[in-house]
Amino acid sequence: MSEHRIWEGTIRKLWPTETDTFRDHLLRLDKDARRMRFAHGVSDGFIEDYAARMNDMGSIVFGYFVDGEMHAAAELRKLGDTWGHEAEAAFSVERAFQEKGIGTELMGRVIRSARNRGVHLLYMSCLAENAKMQAVARKHHADLRFEYGEVIGEIVPDDANYFSILAEAVDDRVGYMMAVLNIQARLSAAA
Ligand SMILES: CC(C)(COP(=O)(O)OP(=O)(O)OC[C@H]1O[C@@H](n2cnc3c(N)ncnc32)[C@H](O)[C@@H]1OP(=O)(O)O)[C@@H](O)C(=O)NCCC(=O)NCCS
Incomplete structure (x- = not known):
């Protein structure tokens, strides 16, 4: 699990048991953010189903946490x-x-994970009006093309090397400890 201190929060990968954490974050997205994220307005029920399928889709999900609560996600x-x-x-x-550099940082983690899994072409799609997402993608050298009201971003990750694999492994170890601490804090709060 990946972990770094970002301003007041931390980034780490989610565990398969954390679908509820992912769901609660997505449910907190306002109407506009939901439309930008899913390319159309989505209901709470849609989000609940989507988050529950996190493990079935075999996604890697990074979360940005502040005081044990997840406020941002990046899915690979x-x-x-x-x-x-x-x-x-x-x-x-x-x-x-938003606009604190978290999206940019998360995209860096996703690209590194893609690279370490032998991915040679990483796609990101967003609505054509989503200037913020396009700005983040450009910072990671994405090639952007417009298609039917959407923008498709293509990123070509470098080949994995010893350092990229080691960096992800080190982050995962620290993230594991942070996940355990989060779970303990939640259990104590619930008791
Ligand atoms: C798109 C999103 C992920 C970006 O995350 P973020 O944490 O706000 O992004 P960052 O702070 O790292 O970077 C945002 C950049 O957009 C720039 N930006 C903001 N408004 C902009 C605009 N109208 N036009 C161009 N650039 C803009 C910011 O200046 C910043 O660039 P900088 O760091 O070089 O100054 C976030 O806004 C979000 O979740 N939006 C709703 C869901 C969504 O759109 N998902 C994307 C589809 S998958």
């Missing part, structure tokens, strides 16, 4: 049953946490 999804040549990424940052 396989396009097929196994990690192959291509993958897809999606991002969501709650309104109060």
